[in-house]
Amino acid sequence: MRLNELLGRPVVDRDQQRVGGVADVRLVQDGPLPPGGGQAAFRIDGLIVVERHASRLFGYERHVGPALLRALVHSRLGDVWYLPLADIARITEDAIELKTGRAGLRRLDDLARY
Template sequence: MRLNELLGRRVIDADGQEIGGVADVRLVQDGPLLASRQAALRIDGLIVVEKRSTRLFGYERRVGPALLRWLVHRRLGAVWYLPWSDVAEVAETVSIRRGRGELRSLDDVARY
């Protein structure tokens, strides 16, 4: 599967409810060394938005003017960070092992 095939997929929680769509993927460069002498990338987690999967420009976090952040959150709804270890299956949809109430807000996840 290619990364762009994952973007936009609908996400289904452990209770079978649709919670949103994959808007972004967080990658970490800590895999085995490649021929280019750089470490391979791996998926660390997914950023899921409630209302629509769309491009994120950074205003979904606590940065930028308050009015702009408010408009972005109004359009996106809730924004969650989903660790890759919580993904149960990737098919036509992304099935996860948690319920909606157990998801962590993107704001609660430390930047790195």
């Protein structure tokens, strides 16, 4: 599966209720090294899911920027969650299905800053 096939895809909880859409992915560079040396490969660690608009994110949905700008971004996006791959039950042609309900999701703001 290609990355652009995930972006914008609807996300539903275990009860098939819409949670939001995929706006971004979190990559970790800890994959296997290529033959002959080089840098480790990237892998998808999780998905960033927004409640209302799966649009391009510029960092203001997190801990960055002036409070007023962050408030405006959150008013447009709604809730923003981080969805680890372990929380995904399956990916279908129509949606990404979760193992949990909406209440089990972690807010992106609650992740450690790095």
